[in-house]
Amino acid sequence: MSVDAAALQHAIERLRAASSICVLSGAGMSAESGIATFRDALSGLWARFDPAQLASPEGFRADPSLVWRWYAERRAAVRAAQPNAGHHALAAFAKRHPGRLTLVSQNVDDLHQRAGNVDTIRLHGDMLEDQWLDACPRAMSCDTAWAAPTVPPRCEACGNLVRPGVVWFGEALPFVALQAAEQAARSCQAMLVVGTSGVVWPAAGLAAQARRAGAFVIIVNPDASDIDGDAQLHLPDTAARLLPLLLDSL
Ligand code: BV8
Numbered sequence: 001m002s003v004d005a006a007a008l009q010h011a012i013e014r015l016r017a018a019s020s021i022c023v024l025s026g027a028g029m030s031a032e033s034g035i036a037t038f039r040d041a042l043s044g045l046w047a048r049f050d051p052a053q054l055a056s057p058e059g060f061r062a063d064p065s066l067v068w069r070w071y072a073e074r075r076a077a078v079r080a081a082q083p084n085a086g087h088h089a090l091a092a093f094a095k096r097h098p099g100r101l102t103l104v105s106q107n108v109d110d111l112h113q114r115a116g117n118v119d120t121i122r123l124h125g126d127m128l129e130d131q132w133l134d135a136c137p138r139a140m141s142c143d144t145a146w147a148a149p150t151v152p153p154r155c156e157a158c159g160n161l162v163r164p165g166v167v168w169f170g171e172a173l174p175f176v177a178l179q180a181a182e183q184a185a186r187s188c189q190a191m192l193v194v195g196t197s198g199v200v201w202p203a204a205g206l207a208a209q210a211r212r213a214g215a216f217v218i219i220v221n222p223d224a225s226d227i228d229g230d231a232q233l234h235l236p237d238t239a240a241r242l243l244p245l246l247l248d249s250l
Contacts, residue, residue, distance in 0.1 A: 003237045008245060011233055014216045016250055018100075018190035023090060024181075024206050025105045025112070025239075028195020028221060032240035033081040033111055035074075039197065056169045060133070064161055068152035071164045075127060083115035086194065086239035091116030093247040102184035106196060106203045108166045121181050123173050123203050129165030136160055173202065185210040192246070194220045194239050198227030207231065220246075 015021060027037035038051060049070075053059045060067045083091075094101045094117055103120045105112055108127035112120045130144040130153075137158055144162050147153030153162040167173055181203075185191065191210040198204040207230035211217050217231040220242045228234055235242055 003235045003242065007233060007235060008242075011218050011235060011246055012249065014190050014218065014233075015192070015246060018188065018216070020184075020188045021101045021190045021192065022184040022188035022206075022210060022215070023101060023103045023192045023194060024185075024196065024203070025090075025103065025107060025194045026196025026203075027107060028197075029086060029105070029239050030081070030084070030107060030109050030111050031195065032084040032086065032238060033109075035077055035081050035109055035111075037195075038200075052169045055166070057133075057171065060161075060163055060168070065151045068163075071127060075164075078109040078111075078127065081109070081111065083111040084240040086243040087111050087115035087117070089243035089247045093250060097250070102180075102188070104181040104184060104203075104206065106200065108164075121177050121184070123167070123177055123181060125164075125166040125174070127164050127166050130162050131165045133161040133163045178202065181206060182209060185215070186213040188213075188215050191215045191217045192220060192243075193217065193225075193227065193231065194243065196221070196225060196227075198225040198230075218246075 031037050054067050054070055090101070090103060090112070094103070103112060103117045105120050105122055106124050108124050110126065110128055132144065132155070136155065144153070147162050148156045154160065185206040186209055188210055191207060193207050196204070198207070204227055207217050207227045211230045219225065219228060219231040219234045220237070220239055221234070222236055222238055
């Protein structure tokens with residue numbers, strides 16, 4: 001897939017002119033690092049499951065060991081992966097232009113952070129973190145580090161289960177992160193939407209918020225997405241190929 005040179009130049013000029021840039025990344029950002037996108041994460045063994053079912057409190061309570069094993073496989077893939085040229089282009093730009101780029105991510109891997117974007121706004125949490133499924137009924141709350149090595153790990157004192165530190169379907173996004181993301185979307189001059197199908201809300205609404213507030217919205221995605229209508233420009237190519245071309249000269 002190649003991008004029209006004039007469209008690429010137009011995007012570069014818009015980004016060059018923007019004093020504040022908001023980037024919204026999705027699972028496609030990590031595809032070239034070898035991490036399956038969210039909807040592709042159900043290939044092979046997991047093909048017969050619905051991601052929204054597995055990635056939900058109900059799905060976990062219904063079969064904790066199944067969901068825990070799904071996350072264990074995804075965690076291993078993240079730990080084996082490396083940030084790609086797209087992650088590095090974003091981190092290098094943020095370093096050259098302190099305070100000019102706000103990175104908002106739907107991703108639960110740590111590749112933006114390992115590339116250097118340590119202040120990423122994380123809308124859906126961190127898959128490498130553990131937390132308790134329920135509040136501990138005991139006065140001194142149990143520590144996930146002491147959990148029994150069952151699948152999933154469990155508190156031997158109160159039976160609490162350990163779960164991944166992500167936002168599941170049906171769970172509210174972290175209030176502070178969502179507020180910061182909406183503020184960045186409404187105040188940027190340009191928004192780069194990278195590698196998201198625009199299916200999952202409320203993250204998917206950020207591009208429309210930016211557009212309504214007057215931002216120039218650019219989508220980087222080899223395929224069509226549900227939010228193409230919110231963008232003035234769609235560059236149909238990949239994150240690792242396009243982000244260096246868009247940002248390295250700025
Ligand atoms: C909530 C963690 C309310 C888990 C994830 C309207 C408003 C509000 C809510 C809703 C609404 N409509 C529906 C809802 C409910 C629901 C929802 O959105 N459902 C969808 C299925 C319709 N939303 C929620 O439940 C949210 N919570 O609203 O709570 C509330 C309020 C108060 C009190 C209680 C409740 C929570 C949503 C968060 C879910 N958790 N992740 C986990 O990962 O295991 S979301 C999950 O999907 C991942 O984080 C992933 O990042 C995210 C979004 O998907 P994408 O990133 O877009 O990935 P996808 O695979 O879909 O697409 C990849 C794209 O990349 C493709 O377009 C592809 O073409 C492209 N691509 C591929 N390769 C490349 C590439 N692009 C560039 N380069 C490449 N190389």
